Amino acid sequence: MSGVDSGIRIWNMTKNFPSTYEAFENIDVFQTDENYSALYNQLSTYGHPRPKTPVYPQVSTSFQEVLESVALSGKDVDQELDKAVERIDQKLERYTRE
Numbered sequence: 001m002s003g004v005d006s007g008i009r010i011w012n013m014t015k016n017f018p019s020t021y022e023a024f025e026n027i028d029v030f031q032t033d034e035n036y037s038a039l040y041n042q043l044s045t046y047g048h049p050r051p052k053t054p055v056y057p058q059v060s061t062s063f064q065e066v067l068e069s070v071a072l073s074g075k076d077v078d079q080e081l082d083k084a085v086e087r088i089d090q091k092l093e094r095y096t097r098e
Contacts, residue, residue: 017043055091062087 004026007018011027021044024030030040050056062084069075 053092054095055088058091059088
């Protein structure tokens with residue numbers, strides 16, 4: 001599923017973006033269409049894989065909650081981040097080896 005050929009096939013069948021640079025480079029639309037080219041440039045320049053953690057859903061939700069509470073409710077950034085870190089740390093405790 002993560003190889004060049006499979007990335008191209010998945011693109012052709014579903015239009016889901018491939019997972020390798022080489023697959024992008026072998027799909028004509030990413031070279032010829034300015035919109036798709038801009039998307040590829042954005043992904044290849046600024047995209048990052050999600051963190052490897054068993055609590056990624058909690059990390060994502062906590063981050064979203066911080067953004068909303070600060071941007072929409074005007075709450076203190078540092079306090080909201082501290083609360084988010086505490087929530088994430090609590091979830092991570094179950095995975096701590098002793």
